[in-house]
Amino acid sequence: xxxxxxxxxxxxxxxxFNDLPTYRLxxxxxxxxxxxxxxxxxxxxxxxxxxxxxxxxxSEISFYKFKSAFTIGLGIFPGFLIKLVTLGLIWAFLxxxxxxxxxxxxxxTHSVTMEFGRSSxxxxxxxxxxxxxxxxxxxFGIY
Amino acid sequence: MSVNFGSKRIVVGAHYGLRDWLAQxxxxxxxxxxxxxxxxxxxxxxxxxxxxxxxxxxxxxxxxALTFATILGLIYHVWVGMRDIWxxxxxxxxxxxxxxxFTIVWLVACAGWTIQVLWRL
Numbered sequence: 473x474x475x476x477x478x479x480x481x482x483x484x485x486x487x488x489f490n491d492l493p494t495y496r497l498x499x500x501x502x503x504x505x506x507x508x509x510x511x512x513x514x515x516x517x518x519x520x521x522x523x524x525x526x527x528x529x530x531s532e533i534s535f536y537k538f539k540s541a542f543t544i545g546l547g548i549f550p551g552f553l554i555k556l557v558t559l560g561l562i563w564a565f566l567x568x569x570x571x572x573x574x575x576x577x578x579x580x581t582h583s584v585t586m587e588f589g590r591s592s593x594x595x596x597x598x599x600x601x602x603x604x605x606x607x608x609x610x611x612f613g614i615y
Numbered sequence: 616m617s618v619n620f621g622s623k624r625i626v627v628g629a630h631y632g633l634r635d636w637l638a639q640x641x642x643x644x645x646x647x648x649x650x651x652x653x654x655x656x657x658x659x660x661x662x663x664x665x666x667x668x669x670x671x672x673x674x675x676x677x678x679x680a681l682t683f684a685t686i687l688g689l690i691y692h693v694w695v696g697m698r699d700i701w702x703x704x705x706x707x708x709x710x711x712x713x714x715x716x717f718t719i720v721w722l723v724a725c726a727g728w729t730i731q732v733l734w735r736l
Contacts, residue, residue, distance in 0.1 A: 511696050515718075518725045526732045528666075529673055535666035569650065572643050579640065 499593035507571045510564035517561060524558075542611075559608045567600040639695045642688035649685045652678075674736045686729050690722040 486492065497505070514521070527538035542558070545551040574592050578584060583592075609615055619625055656672045657664065673682060697718045705711040 508696075508700060511693070512700060515693055515697055515721075518721070519728075522725055522728050522732070525729065529670040529736060530732065532666050535669075569647060573647065576640060576643065 498590065499597060500589045503567075503571050503574070503593040503596050506567055510568045510571075513564045514561065514568065517557070520557065521561065555611055559604070559611055562607050562611070563600065563604040566603050567596070570596045570600050635695045639692055642692040645685050645688045646692065649681060652681070670736060673733065679733055679736065682733055683730060686726050686733075690726045693722055694718065 486495065524538065527534040527541075529535075541551065541554050543551045546554055574596050578588075578592075653672060660668050660672075662668075672678065698715060701711050701714045701718070705714060
């Protein structure tokens with residue numbers, strides 16, 4: 473290997489610890505990775521989501537159990553934690569849904585310009601976080 | 616140089632590109648539709664929503680049928696998404712296979728539970 477070749481910078485895969493903290497991701501990149509994160513999060517919490525559905529529709533008694541999970545708690549988990557996880561799920565669903573609608577819109581209308589990618593990604597981030605804040609305030613009893 | 620196009624192309628990945636790509640979008644639209652229908656029923660319910668009004672949303676026959684179809688669509692949707700994640704980040708074949716099997720068992724079990732809840736309403 474020549475001297476010149478040795479001195480050339482070498483780009484390999486992104487290292488999670490060295491490169492990610494300094495890597496500036498564009499808005500569309502944030503929407504993309506968060507689409508994955510939110511999807512995987514909902515996948516792992518499916519049993520909790522189904523438990524919420526089960527207890528909330530099955531009977532008056534189970535509905536009471538459903539409601540008290542958010543105040544008294546559920547087993548070893550305090551009510552506050554249940555609310556926090558539910559808030560996480562609300563965000564995950566909103567982000568996944570809105571980012572998904574963005575995908576469908578882009579596929580249907582061939583809106584693939586860099587400018588549209590950027591502005592629509594910002595729209596997704598602002599709307600999903602904004603709605604999460606509004607619904608989270610309701611969940612934690614602020615209004 | 617070897618030919619890498621036409622009938623001689625080297626096929627890599629999951630081998631079902633278009634089908635799963637399209638299925639993921641169709642099932643996504645179905646999930647979005649059910650979400651909208653549930654939201655509309657919540658919004659147009661007058662008064663506070665307790666057990667009766669909430670469970671009534673899922674009790675009507677058309678909602679049961681549509682929810683059932685959406686559950687099936689949902690597990691296919693999640694399967695495609697999770698398989699993409701395993702394919703991208705998990706390189707050892709054995710570990711990837713184990714995670715894929717786990718994903719399928721997890722999803723089928725979850726679908727079964729949800730349908731059980733739905734059909735006894």
